[in-house]
Amino acid sequence: MGQASINVTPPHVPADKVSGPWRDAWKAFRKNKTAMLGLCIIVFFVLIALLAPLIAPYGFKEQELVNRLKAPSAGHWFGTDDLGRDMFTRIMYGARISLWVGFFAVIGSIIAGTFLGILAGFYGKWMDMLISRLFDILLAFPSILLAIAIVAILGPSLQNALYAIAIVNIPTYGRLVRAKVLSLKSEEYITAARAIGMTNTRILLTHILPNSLTPIIVQGTLGIATAIIEAAALGFLGLGAQPPDPEWGKMLSDSRQFIQKAPWTVVFPGLSIMLTVLGFNLMGDGLRDVLDPRMKN
Template sequence: MAQVTVNVSKPAVPAEQPGPWRDAWRAFRKNKNAVIGCVLIIVFMIIAIIAPFIAPFDYKEQALLERLKPPSSTHWFGTDDLGRDLFSRTIYGARISLWVGFFSVIGSIIFGTILGVLAGYYGKWIDMIISRLFDILLAFPSILLAIAIVAILGPSLQNALYAIAIVNIPTYGRLIRAKVLSLKSEEYITAARAIGMKNNRILISHILPNSITPIIVQGTLGIATAIIEAAALGFLGLGAQPPEPEWGKMLSDSRQFIQTAPWTVIFPGVSIMFTVLAFNLLGDGLRDILDPRMKN
């Protein structure tokens, strides 16, 4: 009898569907700067979250007999002029800096996006009023305007957050306005109007989703700027108030001990440097990945 061979073909494995976000993820993994920045940010976030569990001392605890002690096995970063453990204060300071950075940028993005969309989409007198408001805010150096706002509201960490958010609103507002101006003349927006789609639905379904890319990039870079501005306000005594362990305030309190106890300045300063560097690396990487003009 002849043997009959039956070829059973295996079902084809569906190919991985391409998409803009999937392509962006692949490009992100290949971008070393973005990956390094992301890893550093995750490390700082973890440190901020678990600070109560890894801090060997209470950041408010004073021990005057231990003041200005150099780094040792007991106090890894040494102590400050009041005998407080600098390691504990530095890791708690990560909480404050990240909190101010994230929430001030979120506030700037929310209000900047609303104003930018209204100005770009509706135009006319609305655009004129909002654009002049942005011009007025941008006419002042951001740190000086933040100082003026905090001086009016009163020195505190919360008021510093409000000030940083306010001075950065025009940055996001003008960015969104320019993007909306270019999008509202697109054919699919014209088609949406032709079929009777209302303006609020066009904004939510078409304008905002296509405007999110530059906001992600600018927001990441903006967190680094917000951290520096918060440190500057803290250094001037207008941000976090004692005994809160804000890095800028720690630098201000320790500036008179730069020569006799340099560790009191080094560790808060290095923490600011690495945190800002991490967000700048991530922001530059996201710009290279998400900006079509940066692609080959």
């Protein structure tokens, strides 16, 4: 008498029901309303920056002296500045500069800080002492003052401001990665990897670095907001973007003498900085809640 066959084929699971660490993190992130608000703000400014050449009603260098310091109207939604340039156009192009500096300054800081942090945490001894003292020296100066000093040495320009912002933020990511590596290298799977003859380079690339990404992602998102503020501060002091580039901090600096006569020249660049920084802070807090195990119940 034959036995009945048993169907062992696993049931079909819909694609949206498949579980995974990043998919679960995205699901949890979407439930955080403030984090989604931050993401929407960031997407809005990114789209404005990308589409500025297509939707800007004027050129950001275009001057109409007869229309200088005009109040917001149908022809100039955000009014005009002291040279008759359209503020709405310059705000859109300014988003390009601020986001570009924020993203690439943080990327540079993450690359250098992660490299130094891994070396210090994994190899220890004299290398850890040397790199840690370097971080301590950089952290001994207020970040904006150190950035001003670096730009003063290199010369005022947007590119040098980017370098300065990246340099002053290296210790933030370096110390974060160092602490993570110190906790990871004592784990049992690292000991097992050493026991089977895995090289240090392979251990770093396949085990240490991937498991250090979570705090880097969270801090990097929050760091973009800090970099945008620092770029605006350098621009306000005349050490960042140079005329006629429409950087938000530089726009604030150029308009501060007209704050009573033409307040819109100050309000709109200030609001743009505030909203962009708020967006990254909200999204960073949401990512921390989702990715940091200590924040989970």
